Amino acid sequence: MKYILVIFYFLFFTLISVFSETLPYDYELKLNVVYLEDKNLPTISNKDIRTILNEAESELKIRFNANYIHFTYMGKRSLKSFFNKYLKRKSSFYKRLAPYKYRFFSGKINYQPYREKIKKFLRQWKLLYLKEFFDKKVQEKIKTYDDVIEYLFKIYLSKLKKIERLRLSNGKYLINRRNNKFNSYINWLVAMHFQDLYDIIITTTIIIYDDISKPYPHAVLRYAKVGGSSFESPKRSLLDGTAAMVNLFEMLTDIKYFKQPYHSRKINRMLWNKIIGRFILAHEMGHMIYLIPDVYDHPRGCLMDSSFETMDYYEGYKLLEKYPFPCPKCAPYVKAREMHLLADYLMKKKKYKDAIEKYKLARKMTPRKLDVPYDFYISLIYYKLAKAYLKLNDKNIAKFYIEKSLHQNPNNTKAKKLYNYIKRK
Numbered sequence: 001m002k003y004i005l006v007i008f009y010f011l012f013f014t015l016i017s018v019f020s021e022t023l024p025y026d027y028e029l030k031l032n033v034v035y036l037e038d039k040n041l042p043t044i045s046n047k048d049i050r051t052i053l054n055e056a057e058s059e060l061k062i063r064f065n066a067n068y069i070h071f072t073y074m075g076k077r078s079l080k081s082f083f084n085k086y087l088k089r090k091s092s093f094y095k096r097l098a099p100y101k102y103r104f105f106s107g108k109i110n111y112q113p114y115r116e117k118i119k120k121f122l123r124q125w126k127l128l129y130l131k132e133f134f135d136k137k138v139q140e141k142i143k144t145y146d147d148v149i150e151y152l153f154k155i156y157l158s159k160l161k162k163i164e165r166l167r168l169s170n171g172k173y174l175i176n177r178r179n180n181k182f183n184s185y186i187n188w189l190v191a192m193h194f195q196d197l198y199d200i201i202i203t204t205t206i207i208i209y210d211d212i213s214k215p216y217p218h219a220v221l222r223y224a225k226v227g228g229s230s231f232e233s234p235k236r237s238l239l240d241g242t243a244a245m246v247n248l249f250e251m252l253t254d255i256k257y258f259k260q261p262y263h264s265r266k267i268n269r270m271l272w273n274k275i276i277g278r279f280i281l282a283h284e285m286g287h288m289i290y291l292i293p294d295v296y297d298h299p300r301g302c303l304m305d306s307s308f309e310t311m312d313y314y315e316g317y318k319l320l321e322k323y324p325f326p327c328p329k330c331a332p333y334v335k336a337r338e339m340h341l342l343a344d345y346l347m348k349k350k351k352y353k354d355a356i357e358k359y360k361l362a363r364k365m366t367p368r369k370l371d372v373p374y375d376f377y378i379s380l381i382y383y384k385l386a387k388a389y390l391k392l393n394d395k396n397i398a399k400f401y402i403e404k405s406l407h408q409n410p411n412n413t414k415a416k417k418l419y420n421y422i423k424r425k
């Protein structure tokens with residue numbers, strides 16, 4: 001009898017801990033995954049990709065109690081045709097970003113015109129945290145954010161120049177002087193903006209972090225490249241226009257410069273796949289699904305931790321293994337997003353009144369510091385509220401919310417359209 005009780009309690013608590021508190025048990029988030037392969041660089045098999053996806057699903061269950069996230073693998077596709085189709089250089093989107101782009105092989109970063117913008121960007125972190133990225137000698141010299149900028153860009157440029165000189169084992173340069181469009185992060189921002197098929201892209205190409213207006217310390221000071229990122233993909237509606245990219249370059253390359261301690265540890269393929277799935281892909285999902293930013297002040301073992309300790313993938317992965325539980329400081333993000341996802345679900349089921357209640361809750365629960373601009377996100381929720389009220393034929397309240405949406409983010413194009421529609425009606 002005693003044992004039966006023990007088993008009962010075990011099952012009971014497993015059930016509550018595995019299932020989300022907010023979402024219905026049949027709720028599913030199915031994400032389209034593609035593998036874009038760089039033909040000049042080392043690659044992995046479809047079987048490995050499937051393992052990586054399974055590992056990530058399991059990590060998301062541990063960190064966020066997310067039993068509802070599933071991946072649909074669409075196979076390997078060509079990187080070249082992806083960029084031919086989606087890198088629209090004539091678009092206003094591209095033109096807006098182009099000034100901030102580091103020019104490969106130019107030998108200099110012209111950041112002075114953007115100093116104030118950069119300072120504002122860096123101010124989201126305390127000086128104390130930023131200092132930790134530098135060696136002791138430099139730390140002593142850093143007193144202000146301007147000092148951070150000076151040392152940050154000095155190292156940034158040296159990392160860029162170093163990468164431009166690297167060669168593959170066949171003698172070719174890692175970055176091709178003429179054809180390097182896949183290697184620019186800003187180009188990726190543009191291609192991802194226009195693509196309409198994928199929620200997650202896995203790729204093996206090297207992507208240089210070339211957006212000088214946002215010098216993320218963990219990216220810039222490491223190799224000045226991108227290991228993974230979330231993107232705006234407005235045509236993917238599943239998560240309101242976001243998609244993620246996971247980059248396998250560093251894990252597969254045999255260029256010595258990138259050899260971090262984990263290379264010498266003789267890590268087998270299985271452990272590689274675990275590191276990629278759990279430490280990298282699941283982390284990107286944290287940005288994409290829960291809008292948790294890179295954090296530097298959450299408890300140890302937090303999946304979203306981007307502090308110095310986790311700059312080495314292997315060490316970062318070991319920390320995750322050591323602390324296999326949800327992070328309390330990430331929980332508010334998860335709760336707020338699940339409330340929003342629940343509201344979306346209710347909208348689809350045409351339960352508009354219930355959806356309205358949940359959207360309002362989601363708005364209140366959303367933390368201020370998100371991985372996307374706060375105003376942008378709140379504007380989206382107000383837009384959805386307006387839509388729900390329209391479904392109930394309550395034009396006045398719909399108008400009230402669409403005005404709130406536009407007040408929060410005047411550039412919300414969907415809200416503008418809906419505003420004009422309501423006015424005509």
Ligand SMILES: [Zn+2]
Binds near residue numbers: 283287294306
């Ligand atoms: Zn991150």
Ligand SMILES: [Zn+2]
Binds near residue numbers: 299329
């Ligand atoms: Zn956390």
